[in-house]
Amino acid sequence: MKVLVAVKRVVDYNVKIRVKTDGTDVETSGVKMSMNPFDEIAVEEAVRLKEAGTATEIIAVSLGVPQAQETIRTALAMGADRGIHVQTDAVLEPLAVAKLLKAIVDKESPDLVVLGKQAIDDDSNQTGQMLAALMGWPQGTFASKLEIADGKANVTREVDGGLETVGLNIPCVVTTDLRLNEPRYASLPNIMKAKKKTIEKLTTDDLCVDVTPRLEVLGVEEPAKRQAGVIVADVAELIDKLKNEAKVI
Numbered sequence: 001m002k003v004l005v006a007v008k009r010v011v012d013y014n015v016k017i018r019v020k021t022d023g024t025d026v027e028t029s030g031v032k033m034s035m036n037p038f039d040e041i042a043v044e045e046a047v048r049l050k051e052a053g054t055a056t057e058i059i060a061v062s063l064g065v066p067q068a069q070e071t072i073r074t075a076l077a078m079g080a081d082r083g084i085h086v087q088t089d090a091v092l093e094p095l096a097v098a099k100l101l102k103a104i105v106d107k108e109s110p111d112l113v114v115l116g117k118q119a120i121d122d123d124s125n126q127t128g129q130m131l132a133a134l135m136g137w138p139q140g141t142f143a144s145k146l147e148i149a150d151g152k153a154n155v156t157r158e159v160d161g162g163l164e165t166v167g168l169n170i171p172c173v174v175t176t177d178l179r180l181n182e183p184r185y186a187s188l189p190n191i192m193k194a195k196k197k198t199i200e201k202l203t204t205d206d207l208c209v210d211v212t213p214r215l216e217v218l219g220v221e222e223p224a225k226r227q228a229g230v231i232v233a234d235v236a237e238l239i240d241k242l243k244n245e246a247k248v249i
């Protein structure tokens with residue numbers, strides 16, 4: 001079983017996000033970048049499928065600036081077999097990403113495509129769903145458990161009030177939720193081995209995909225600053241403030 005995993009380079013989740021002074025975007029220059037955390041979970045799941053003898057090959061794909069290759073190297077160090085980098089400086093909206101991934105899926109014919117449920121930079125939560133729609137494949141989103149058996153992928157999802165398990169015919173698209181697994185750290189020997197693994201380089205033209213944005217960003221702002229709190233002397237003062245200032249009781 002061939003597994004394709006989509007890995008995005010995003011601002012590291014520990015970084016405090018700053019907005020560019022011209023209000024057009026989030027500041028990314030001089031900022032630590034890492035693999036999107038949900039994509040680490042996707043790579044981990046693929047590696048576990050390979051360790052269990054279910055997957056035979058794992059391909060890590062990233063689309064974007066040249067440094068996205070570092071993200072692919074991280075996936076290779078975690079256990080992916082080879083990488084594909086579609087290099088572009090263009091801002092890629094989820095539809096463009098889904099179209100590029102479709103072109104790669106058409107070329108590689110994987111049995112399973114695993115993506116993160118969302119990228120923590122744009123929080124779109126759209127790409128996996130769009131890819132499944134473009135392919136006409138079944139999708140299991142927000143997977144908290146994945147089992148492959150009898151030519152099916154059984155995906156358990158956390159829904160309101162409990163768990164839902166859907167059985168998908170393979171080939172299919174799965175997106176990962178936080179509780180699916182705990183991703184491993186790449187060991188030093190595996191980081192060294194990953195340097196020898198191949199990364200195929202492609203362009204958006206090679207894949208004949210028009211990535212022109214369909215949306216216009218009107219502005220990016222920081223959230224309003226929280227006002228400083230006050231310390232009240234006693235319960236009577238607290239009740240008075242809740243009643244007469246906040247007017248919530």
Ligand code: AMP
Nearest residue numbers: 006007063115116118119124125126127
């Ligand atoms: P989004 O729909 O933007 O929230 O992204 C959902 C998932 O799509 C991510 O977790 C990645 O697995 C994949 N993805 C989005 N953008 C890219 C990209 N530029 N390169 C590789 N994978 C991506």
